[in-house]
Amino acid sequence: MNRNGGKRSERWLGGAAILAVLVFWQAVAAFVVRDSFILPSPVDVAVSFVSLLENGSLPMDFATSILHFAIGLGAALLIGIPVGIVMGWNRRIDALLDPVIEILRPIPPLAWIPFAIVWFGLTNASAGFVIFVGSVFPVLINTYTGFRSVPRIFVEAGKMLGCIKDRDLIRYIAFPSALPSVAAGIRIATGVGWMCLVAAELFGVSKFGLGQKLWFFYNLHQMDAVVVYMILLGLIGLGFDMVFRYWIERQFLKWRMGEVA
Amino acid sequence: MGDLVIRDLCQGFRRDDGSILTAIEHLDLVIHEEELVCVLGPSGCGKTTLLRMIAGLDTATCGEIELDGEQITGPNPKIGIVFQEYSLFPWRTVIDNVAFGLEMRGIPREERTRTAGHFLELVGLAQFRGSYPSELSGGMRQRVAVARALALDPVVLLMDEPFGALDAQTRNMLQHELLMIWEKTRKTIVFITHSVDEAVFLADRIIVLTPRPGRVCETISIDMPRPRDRTGAGFAKFRRYVLDLINQPKCESPDKV
Structure with missing residues (x-):
């Protein structure tokens, strides 16, 4: 991962590599495999993309997937952050909840799909639930870790300056101190949640959706369209991550530089 | 305002094996208002423990501490502290750090920024x-910490080896500035240090503690006019006296060290 974008000449290298992969892929698809069901070529994919733009439902798919994703990630933040805060702040609650969470956490999010259907039916909420299960733990664990590692000196300095009540200490001292860790958790959750999206839309919760359409075109054996949706899923995921990383760096770099002990 | 009376103070910590480590034992001390007192002692003699109890951050196992006749039971806005470690909030700018206590007190933004600006000027960092604390040098950070503690207008300022982590030159400069600030603001200052030189330069009185368990061994009044010349004969006399004192049996622990 090249965080700083690298030098200009180095960025050209990356572009050249992508181009080389495309050429190689085209060559293999056109001259070796010669079957667009097994391996659609980049040209097939491009043609398919244009026709999907004209006749397809890309905007609706995009909107529906964002809706599922927002439900899941939103619920993960709404539950993961407060639970992480109370567990990180209060040792008793930590001891109480930790075993439960440690048992639930390793269950793969996709294993929850049957219960997502039983509990929520074939609804947007059902897809959101699967994404929620995938993204809540990174948010929770990182919030917890951030709160556990608030330096004692900050809390004591706060107390000496009249910040005494637990609520104020959390709001003015612990939360800002833990924020970089919380943000890192949200970033991880975004990635995991996005990965759960395709599976969350696989069982027919909606007529649209990037994941839903991927399965739809697979059933029609239109593998070129499948590749279009794969690439879109990848690019949108990348976009989320880039926006998030940019935001985190802008927000925290200025005060994390040369870390204060 | 700013009279501290410490009576029969003790403090012990429970070790992991269950035994009790006595940090301070039957310590009596009176600090007068507007006095600059340095508490001097070897590491582990309970200097920091003493300061934390005056601050109300730790509770004594016996004895009591009174500020102007009122017993100290917890952190108190009349008492400000500057820690040895860097304690500025890294997510707040310098001015917002200094204004933090005023913000907690509910003072409107404009007024607290004005007050904080005044104290930043006092420490020469207007x-x-x-800037963010991470952009400042160690000496500047401690200056901001002093401004932050003063912004709430406490009657007592506690300082726990605040210049201990700084290089000698910066340290001398900050000692000098502290005296100027003290003369302007007239706080009672309790300054912890293990440096004899620093104590003789700053203090009205030096309180020498015994090694653990900490107790007052001797109190020395430094009746030298300020500014004091670190290389002068009077300065050297006091230094030698204090250094000798530290090595005397009476300032060593009665029971095992």
């Missing part, structure tokens, strides 16, 4: 109001 032009760094918008």
